[in-house]
Amino acid sequence: MKIVRRDLTRDGPGSVKIIPEEADDLWLAYNLIAEGDSVMSVTVRKVLREAASGSRDADRVKLKLEIKVEAVEYDKEGSVLRIRGKNILENEHVKIGAFHTLELDLHRPFVLRKEFWDSLALDVLHQASDPKASADLAVVLMQEGLANVLLIGKSMTSTRARIEASIPRKHGPAIAGYDKAMNKFFENVLQAFLKNVNFNIVRCAVIASPGFTKDQFYKHLLLEAERRQLRSIIENKSRIILVHTTSGYKHSLREVLDTPNVMSMIKNTKAAQEVRVLEDFFGMLSNDPERACYGPKHVEVAHERMAIQTLLITDELFRSADIPARKKYVNLVDSVKATGGTVHVFSSMHVSGEQLAQLTGIAAILRFPLPDLDDIEM
Numbered sequence: 120m121k122i123v124r125r126d127l128t129r130d131g132p133g134s135v136k137i138i139p140e141e142a143d144d145l146w147l148a149y150n151l152i153a154e155g156d157s158v159m160s161v162t163v164r165k166v167l168r169e170a171a172s173g174s175r176d177a178d179r180v181k182l183k184l185e186i187k188v189e190a191v192e193y194d195k196e197g198s199v200l201r202i203r204g205k206n207i208l209e210n211e212h213v214k215i216g217a218f219h220t221l222e223l224d225l226h227r228p229f230v231l232r233k234e235f236w237d238s239l240a241l242d243v244l245h246q247a248s249d250p251k252a253s254a255d256l257a258v259v260l261m262q263e264g265l266a267n268v269l270l271i272g273k274s275m276t277s278t279r280a281r282i283e284a285s286i287p288r289k290h291g292p293a294i295a296g297y298d299k300a301m302n303k304f305f306e307n308v309l310q311a312f313l314k315n316v317n318f319n320i321v322r323c324a325v326i327a328s329p330g331f332t333k334d335q336f337y338k339h340l341l342l343e344a345e346r347r348q349l350r351s352i353i354e355n356k357s358r359i360i361l362v363h364t365t366s367g368y369k370h371s372l373r374e375v376l377d378t379p380n381v382m383s384m385i386k387n388t389k390a391a392q393e394v395r396v397l398e399d400f401f402g403m404l405s406n407d408p409e410r411a412c413y414g415p416k417h418v419e420v421a422h423e424r425m426a427i428q429t430l431l432i433t434d435e436l437f438r439s440a441d442i443p444a445r446k447k448y449v450n451l452v453d454s455v456k457a458t459g460g461t462v463h464v465f466s467s468m469h470v471s472g473e474q475l476a477q478l479t480g481i482a483a484i485l486r487f488p489l490p491d492l493d494d495i496e497m
Contacts, residue, residue, distance in 0.1 A: 120144035120247040123228065127236045134232040135244065139225055142198045143272040146468055147247040148223065149193040149200055150274075150434050151240060152231060153445070158202050159185035160229035162221050166212045180212055185230075186221050195277070195468075199224050239437055239449045242464070246273070246389065256385055257316040257324040258375055259308065261332050262367035263301070266308045268315050269372065273389050275468030278369065280311035305339040312340070318355040323384045327362040327375050337361055360384075372470045393471040396463045400431055400484055409488035413478045417492050422451060426485045430455045433480040435467045448481075 120139055127133020139145050152158060166180045185208035192201040200223040206213050213219060223229055233240065256271040268280040284304040287296040316324050326333045326340075337359065344352035352359075362378045364371040375381055376394045385391045403411040412421050421427050432448065439445050452462050465472035475482065 122248045132234050136230045138228045143274050145200050146275045151243045152191050156188045157232045237449045238453050255321045257321045259326045260367045261328045265367045268311045274466040279315040282307045323358045325360045327364040333361050393465050397471045409490045410485045413482035418481050418483050427455050427460045427483045428486045429484040430462045431482045433465045433467050433472050436480050
């Protein structure tokens with residue numbers, strides 16, 4: 120994300136001009152823009168013109184509008200952010216107070232104004248412009264007849280391709296059909312790999328599967344790369360890692376991110392930190408359960424007792440339309456930091472964020488045991 124201009128005060132008003140450069144940036148903008156903010160951008164609107172004859176024609180006119188935000192919607196598939204609200208900028212074509220939906224897509228600049236830039240909004244802004252936060256990992260999760268090509272960015276995991284094929288049984292008279300079907304399946308996966316994996320961007324590519332499917336596909340990949348002189352694969356084969364998983368489905372991504380040689384490639388990224396912290400939390404929950412808690416009430420009580428060492432919270436909780444609820448979580452984050460604790464805001468578009476969301480979206484590792492927390496209703 121490119122920050123063109125920023126003119127803002129912490130815990131005060133201000134504006135920032137932003138150009139989203141990749142899909143991750145639109146997701147971060149989705150977490151940044153809240154109800155009550157205003158967004159200004161160039162848009163296209165259908166305008167009715169009256170001809171001299173009295174007939175009316177509709178023209179599409181490019182114009183600049185500023186919308187007072189009432190609703191924000193993120194379209195993951197189309198990489199588009201839709202912002203609905205009332206126009207507040209004087210314009211010959213659109214009246215002040217008229218409803219409009221702005222569509223923000225890649226490389227389209229916009230200006231975001233807030234009356235109050237809280238610490239969380241500033242953290243999101245910092246993360247958006249920090250290149251070190253990016254994970255940029257490509258993963259091919261596969262098993263016989265199924266492959267998912269995933270890209271893991273700094274704040275989201277996106278499925279770029281899903282390949283399915285019917286594979287005959289390996290034994291008996293169908294053996295010839297099996298080899299032919301697997302070769303065709305591998306070719307389709309190879310095409311998806313070439314289309315979606317750019318080694319100028321990704322740090323490494325992981326091929327993961329149960330059994331030997333990953334090894335067979337890796338062999339196919341290298342043979343075809345030599346035969347067709349696919350330079351991107353030949354020159355980067357040292358950055359392709361094979362990992363064992365229990366399945367080719369997306370939930371097995373956790374196993375990939377737990378692998379030491381993958382972790383070492385992305386160790387300084389936000390995605391890797393989230394995986395490690397969540398592992399620490401589950402480890403504490405199982406080995407010393409009185410030093411781990413989850414759920415808003417239990418976390419709140421633990422904080423009142425100054426017991427929180429590490430706070431885990433999903434970005435989803437900050438997107439609440441209930442302004443007091445958002446403020447409550449922002450204050451909690453600030454207060455935990457002020458008392459020497461660390462805070463990790465998990466992206467709900469990463470597998471670790473999805474896991475945390477299943478535990479109410481908020482959890483904590485404690486400095487000391489709180490055995491009586493179990494007696495308090497969640």
